[in-house]
Amino acid sequence: MEETSQPPQFGFVIDHRKCIGCHACTVACKSENQVPVGQFRTWVKYTEKGTYPSVRRHFTVLRCNHCDDAPCVTICPVTALHKRPDAIVDLDRDACIGCRGCMQACPYDALYLNEETGTAEKCHYCAHRTEIGLQPACVVVCPEQAIVSGDVSDEESPIARLIREETTSQRKLDKGTRPRVWYVDALPEALRPNEACEPSQYIWSDRRRDPPPVPAGFEPPDDVLHSLDVDHPPVWGRHIWTYLVTKNLAAGAMIVAPALAYTGLARGDPLQLVPEAVGLVFLAITMFLLVHDLGRPERFMKLLLAPNTKSWLVRGAWVLTAFGLLTTVSLVMLLLGAHEQADLVRRIDLPFAVLASGYTAWLFKQCRGRDLWIEPGLFTKLVLRAVLLGLAVVVTVAAPSGGTLPMAAAYVVALGLYLVVEYRKVSRTKDGARAHAILEETGKPREGALLQLVAAALLLVAAVLGSDGGAGDAARIVAGVALLLTLLGQFVHEKAWVEAGQAVPLS
DSSP: OOOOOOOOOEEEEEETTTOOOOOHHHHHHHHHHTOOTTOOSEEEEEEEEEETTEEEEEEEEEEOOOOTTOHHHHHOTTSOEEEOTTSOEEEOTTTOOOOOHHHHHOTTOOOEEETTTTEEEOOOTTHHHHTTTOOOHHHHHOTTOOEEEEETTOTTSHHHHHHHHSOEEOSOGGGOOOOOEEEESOOHHHHSTTSSBOOSBOSSSBOSSOOOOOOTTOOOOTTEEEEEOOOOOOSOOHHHHHHHHHHHHHHHHHHHGGGGGGSSOOTTOGGGGHHHHHHHHHHHHHHHHHHHTSSSGGGTTHHHHSOOTTOHHHHHHHHHHHHHHHHHHHHHHHHTTOHHHHHHHHHHHHHHHHHHHHHHHHHHHTOTTOGGGGSTTHHHHHHHHHHHHHHHHHHHHHGGGSOOHHHHHHHHHHHHHHHHHHHSOOOOOHHHHHHHHHHHHHTHHHHHHHHHHHHHHHHHHHHHHHTSGGGHHHHHHHHHHHHHHHHHHHHHHHHHHHHHHTSSOOO
16 A cells, blocks of 8 residues: 655744844845735844943844644634645635634734735735755754755755754744644743833834833843844724724613613603614624734625634624614614513523624634733633623613613622722733733723723713603713713723723834
């Protein structure tokens, strides 16, 4: 019987005993793969350690690690990223929708968004060369043969012997990605970000952005300095923190909607339609934000037609679709006067509304590069934020009819639970603790909490005013102000949280 040969298992060794920091690998990679100006698939970081006159400059070549458990592959919603049989993590630009989820999932800063094509790009081991027996461009051009490529599974190959015979290190093994890039004689502080001082200016250029914030207690040693590096700006911005609030408002309105059946609001009152109307309007805004934020928004349907079912970007789209359909059915029932059936649909919709709010916790869990976002308890916090918004909506709707004191009290209880979950002690990684310290130093979480505490007091006032038949309009105005304060408080928090999660360098 003919034996079937196993495909090679490619990897890299970077031998820093030989690297001279010439950037030939960077230039060759850019030329071979038409990498845009300002973007990099492989780059050289300079780290200087010591004090004058005993100072040494260390060169560190950084790039995609072609991980065996690649988080970018898991999160990609359209399988544009995939692990090949030869261990190369490749990317299909014709399939990519430019969601940038892979950039948040990668702990190594290995991906970037090509602004010209709207798609993600990364090192692909020069697959077009390796497939015809050639070495990657960076390997060929290195004047010192500091970059070694080859089949790691072949024990007699130069790369396998080097890994076996020399002491090597790898980046961020604690992330569980099983990287396939090994370093010989690399400076540990260069492989671990945030352990060196960041100057306001590099040796040959200005920085494109200010140095990352360094919170109190996280100051690096004075004798280690990054004197040259490349820029990695934040990946997610206003679309994402706005989406977190609009989605929670849509979900929260329907989480609390069944409670309207127990208020004094008449079934025939058009205001009974408000939860569904709020849910559908803000769900539509949420979907617009998600699609508009894509690098290739015209490819959005690939997420539904060619999905990667392991990605919570895909699963979240399914949840939002089911939530939207059930909310639409509930609205139709109310318009037809079938109130009992509408109440039933609202109860059926309740778990989907909870998932619509909370699924983002599992999506952020797949962003393995951002330690702040993968801390435990995010699902609970998201759902409680949605409940706060939903209660504020319902009290605003029902305030003139009276009987809203239980819901205003429920807001106080939900806010108390949220603050307990938000400020409880959790076990954090070093980068997670750093990001959390950055977040706290902004003061925004406290501002958001204060705004919602004021909203709680106003809702109680509105409930009391609503019990007085002549103060219905005043009750609705006060409750409306409380709703706006709740929204503002959550916007303030979400913006700071998204920014702080990206303020800790990955490379």
